[in-house]
Amino acid sequence: xxxxxTWTIGGEAGFGIMSAGTVLARTFTRAGYHxxxxxxxxxxxxxxxxxxxxxxxxxxxxxxxxxxxxxxxxNAETVDIHKAELREGACVLFDPKDKEWKESDFPVKVHLLPxxxxxxxxELHADTVMRNTIVLGASVALLGAPFEALFSVIxxxxxxxxxxxxxxxxxxARAGYDYVNSHYKDVTNMHMSPGVGTxxxxxxxxSEAVGLGAVRAGLKFAAIxxxxxxxxxxxxLADHAKELGIVYKQPEDEIAGINMAIGASIGGVRSMxxxxxxxxxxxxxxxxxxxxxxxxxxxxxxxxxxxxTGMPTYTEQGELLFAIHAGHxxxxxxxxxxxxxxxxxxxxxxxxxxxxxxxxxxxVLTDKYLNESQWCVPLSHFEKPVTIDRxxxxxxxxxxxxxxxxxxDAASPDGVSFRSVPGTANGQYYANSxxxxxxxxxxxxxxxxxxxVEKRARKGAAIQKAALPPQFFGDEKADITFVTWGTTKGAVxxxxxxxxxxxxxxxxxxxxxxxxxxxDATKSLLSKAKRIIDVEQNSTGQLAQLLxxxxxxxxxxxxxxxxxxxxxxxxxxxxxxx
Amino acid sequence: MATPLTAASYNTTYLPTWCPGCGNFGIWKSLExxxxxxxxxxxxxLIVYGVGxxxxxxxxxxxxxxxxxHGRTLPVAQGxxxxxxxxxxxxxxxxxxCLGEGGxxxxxxxxxxxxxxxxxxxxxxxxxxxxxxxPTAKPGFKTKSTPLGSTDEPTNPLALGxxxxxxxxxxxxxxxxxxxxxxxxxxIKHKGFSVLDxxxxxxxxxxxxxYQWYRERLYTLESSGYVPNNKHAALxxxxxxxxxxxxxxxxxxxxxxxxxxxxxxxxxxxxxxPLEVAHxxxxxxxxx
Numbered sequence: 121x122x123x124x125x126t127w128t129i130g131g132e133a134g135f136g137i138m139s140a141g142t143v144l145a146r147t148f149t150r151a152g153y154h155x156x157x158x159x160x161x162x163x164x165x166x167x168x169x170x171x172x173x174x175x176x177x178x179x180x181x182x183x184x185x186x187x188x189x190x191x192x193x194x195n196a197e198t199v200d201i202h203k204a205e206l207r208e209g210a211c212v213l214f215d216p217k218d219k220e221w222k223e224s225d226f227p228v229k230v231h232l233l234p235x236x237x238x239x240x241x242x243e244l245h246a247d248t249v250m251r252n253t254i255v256l257g258a259s260v261a262l263l264g265a266p267f268e269a270l271f272s273v274i275x276x277x278x279x280x281x282x283x284x285x286x287x288x289x290x291x292x293a294r295a296g297y298d299y300v301n302s303h304y305k306d307v308t309n310m311h312m313s314p315g316v317g318t319x320x321x322x323x324x325x326x327s328e329a330v331g332l333g334a335v336r337a338g339l340k341f342a343a344i345x346x347x348x349x350x351x352x353x354x355x356x357l358a359d360h361a362k363e364l365g366i367v368y369k370q371p372e373d374e375i376a377g378i379n380m381a382i383g384a385s386i387g388g389v390r391s392m393x394x395x396x397x398x399x400x401x402x403x404x405x406x407x408x409x410x411x412x413x414x415x416x417x418x419x420x421x422x423x424x425x426x427x428x429t430g431m432p433t434y435t436e437q438g439e440l441l442f443a444i445h446a447g448h449x450x451x452x453x454x455x456x457x458x459x460x461x462x463x464x465x466x467x468x469x470x471x472x473x474x475x476x477x478x479x480x481x482x483x484v485l486t487d488k489y490l491n492e493s494q495w496c497v498p499l500s501h502f503e504k505p506v507t508i509d510r511x512x513x514x515x516x517x518x519x520x521x522x523x524x525x526x527x528x529d530a531a532s533p534d535g536v537s538f539r540s541v542p543g544t545a546n547g548q549y550y551a552n553s554x555x556x557x558x559x560x561x562x563x564x565x566x567x568x569x570x571x572x573v574e575k576r577a578r579k580g581a582a583i584q585k586a587a588l589p590p591q592f593f594g595d596e597k598a599d600i601t602f603v604t605w606g607t608t609k610g611a612v613x614x615x616x617x618x619x620x621x622x623x624x625x626x627x628x629x630x631x632x633x634x635x636x637x638x639x640d641a642t643k644s645l646l647s648k649a650k651r652i653i654d655v656e657q658n659s660t661g662q663l664a665q666l667l668x669x670x671x672x673x674x675x676x677x678x679x680x681x682x683x684x685x686x687x688x689x690x691x692x693x694x695x696x697x698x
Numbered sequence: 699m700a701t702p703l704t705a706a707s708y709n710t711t712y713l714p715t716w717c718p719g720c721g722n723f724g725i726w727k728s729l730e731x732x733x734x735x736x737x738x739x740x741x742x743x744l745i746v747y748g749v750g751x752x753x754x755x756x757x758x759x760x761x762x763x764x765x766x767x768h769g770r771t772l773p774v775a776q777g778x779x780x781x782x783x784x785x786x787x788x789x790x791x792x793x794x795x796c797l798g799e800g801g802x803x804x805x806x807x808x809x810x811x812x813x814x815x816x817x818x819x820x821x822x823x824x825x826x827x828x829x830x831x832x833p834t835a836k837p838g839f840k841t842k843s844t845p846l847g848s849t850d851e852p853t854n855p856l857a858l859g860x861x862x863x864x865x866x867x868x869x870x871x872x873x874x875x876x877x878x879x880x881x882x883x884x885x886i887k888h889k890g891f892s893v894l895d896x897x898x899x900x901x902x903x904x905x906x907x908x909y910q911w912y913r914e915r916l917y918t919l920e921s922s923g924y925v926p927n928n929k930h931a932a933l934x935x936x937x938x939x940x941x942x943x944x945x946x947x948x949x950x951x952x953x954x955x956x957x958x959x960x961x962x963x964x965x966x967x968x969x970x971x972p973l974e975v976a977h978x979x980x981x982x983x984x985x986x
Contacts, residue, residue, distance in 0.1 A: 149986075168886075201939065323985060324985050340971065363966075364962075364976075366968075369956075372805070375770065376803050379767070379775050381769045383779075384777035384778065385766070386764060386774075386781075387785070389781040409767050523761075543742065543784075547762075548741050548761075550756055552756075560763070560765075561710075584969065
């Protein structure tokens with residue numbers, strides 16, 4: 121009986137690889153397990169090598185590890201590419217019509233489980249694309265789970281298309297399940313120990329988690345130009361626009377997107393954009409506008425491999441310093457960096473509150489790995505009540521003031537001034553991209569300029585005080601202290617767990633709130649650290665640069681990965697010993 | 699509002715900084731007149747201004763204003779309209795702002811039939827940067843950026859509006875206050891994307907297209923018996939330029955608007971809706 125297994129399915133794009141991963145993950149979360157799915161694919165719609173890896177555990181874990189226990193190959197290429205990752209005793213499911221694999225083809229001893237996928241599909245009058253459903257049934261049998269768990273997921277997925285579609289899919293999945301049970305009854309080394317979870321779990325990708333957080337926070341408008349890796353938030357918002365009473369518009373470009381969102385924000389509703397690095401490059405001018413007119417705005421910046429078009433479907437943490445420095449002129453901003461879907465949901469809600477409270481742009485800095493992986497989150501987490509703080513927003517009872525409504529009142533102690541919404545009596549003002557006075561009229565007066573710069577700067581100082589401290593995990597007096605941010609945290613925590621299991625003292629400091637940088641909290645955590653190692657998913661150590669600029673602490677040891685693939689915990693441990 | 703609205707209702711303490719005789723004066727006064735006639739007071743609407751000589755108008759119109767970035771008026775206007783679809787939203791833009799830097803936005807706002815009105819100040823030059831050719835500059839027009847005369851095909855805002863999907867396309871003249879005020883009222887009242895291209899002399903940087911030059915050539919479509927209900931005929935008219943230049947409504951069409959097609963905008967405006975999610979549990983169950 122296993123506590124955890126890693127299962128990988130590979131094949132050409134267009135063969136339902138991605139959905140198979142989600143179905144398997146959901147099957148096991150419904151049965152009380154923890155699950156996580158991550159994909160790897162080139163920017164193609166058909167062809168190319170697509171892979172989804174699902175890790176299933178009877179207890180919670182962080183991300184994936186390198187070891188592979190079950191390989192499902194929908195073509196011969198999948199075996200060629202992944203056979204080196206297989207552990208001793210791993211199972212390989214394949215159609216002998218692709219290739220008659222022999223044990224001698226593999227570097228370690230594996231169980232070969234040929235499955236006549238095409239023959240089964242043709243007997244059931246199913247399209248060859250349905251091979252993914254056959255292997256799902258086969259995989260559930262191989263893992264020793266009951267068919268009913270898989271069936272419940274299939275049922276819910278297809279019931280909208282009718283009972284007939286459900287029963288056809290059930291028949292196909294069951295054929296795979298029965299084939300394994302009748303032909304490979306003796307292969308039991310992949311059977312999972314029982315799932316002990318009693319709570320309902322949701323399976324969401326990072327984009328959906330951001331979307332759920334946004335609508336929970338009262339999002340009313342989003343303008344998002346399609347771009348990998350944030351496309352799933354478009355699907356989520358567009359699919360649910362009617363029932364949620366929100367509007368999603370597809371803008372002509374990201375420049376329009378951010379300006380639409382700013383217009384809606386000035387109009388009084390919570391609004392957001394989402395994009396990746398290239399799209400954000402186009403938004404930079406609008407970011408500066410949001411800073412000047414003090415428009416609350418949430419930006420989901422889903423990082424992918426750059427520069428330029430880069431490797432669009434691969435992951436990187438390359439935009440931290442870009443997000444910090446983007447925009448002409450000086451203005452305050454906040455950058456949050458969730459490490460998983462749970463934090464993506466929480467921090468998106470927080471982002472909307474911060475945006476309203478300080479009237480600044482707030483980034484939720486995500487990446488491809490977060491956005492497109494399927495994460496397991498207890499349903500109860502989403503059910504918790506949330507606090508919504510709209511800050512100094514006035515929608516009625518505005519008193520007439522000399523010189524008009526002082527939207528940009530420079531005297532406000534924390535720099536945050538009351539704002540009105542167009543259409544509100546006595547609230548007339550100008551949201552002005554030019555430097556302006558309290559009512560929003562243009563002003564190039566030196567005294568006014570100083571007062572307004574200082575007003576906006578006071579917001580920055582107030583934000584700095586409210587910054588969330590970094591998270592700490594591990595030994596208090598650690599020999600090795602890792603620093604990291606965003607999604608790299610999962611792999612680093614797993615690495616710390618393995619080091620501690622070997623008796624070493626290790627810890628990790630990670631940053632859900634990256635900017636303004638929580639410098640004081642960082643100094644108290646790191647000033648006495650014996651050995652600090654920076655772990656990031658970029659080639660220049662951007663967090664380490666920020667850390668040095670803000671605290672003077674220089675991190676000389678850096679583990680940097682920039683091949684587009686997420687960090688594996690084993691890689692971190694290996695790099696320490698070599 | 700207790701007292702009836704007049705142009706004076708929009709007075710601010712700021713005085714215009716335009717050159718004496720600038721075509722913008724006529725556009726400014728016509729716009730105030732149109733708002734007053736439609737009963738839209740300083741707190742009742744939003745004007746989104748671009749950057750250019752036209753954009754400085756906000757300082758002397760008391761009404762909710764958004765002074766955007768150069769070229770980006772239309773996206774801001776559409777976002778604000780979605781936040782409150784009961785709010786009249788007017789864009790005050792220039793030929794450089796709307797057709798140069800913002801050309802892509804113009805095409806797509808028209809295609810969506812967003813319910814906003816574009817007041818397009820069309821004088822063929824960039825006045826605020828002291829006289830370079832704008833996208834509507836006619837061939838041979840000598841400016842600081844085209845000392846040998848403009849060589850590009852001029853952008854035709856009327857034709858571009860028509861083929862892009864605008865549902866109200868008209869041309870006005872800044873030297874004709876009553877006519878322009880009436881056109882603006884029609885444009886603002888129209889449900890859908892309305893484009894009002896306004897020919898205006900630039901007295902400082904254009905010595906060719908003077909008030910006199912225009913007056914000798916302009917005629918009203920209405921007086922010629924033209925009916926603005928045919929897109930092909932409107933396209934023909936949009937290309938009439940030279941000895942005779944038409945003024946008035948070229949095209950008008952009733953068509954669902956970008957906002958009207960949004961299920962969320964069928965009732966109260968978004969800005970007045972509660973923030974809580976109505977069926978949160980049901981939504982969550984999709985992810986289990």
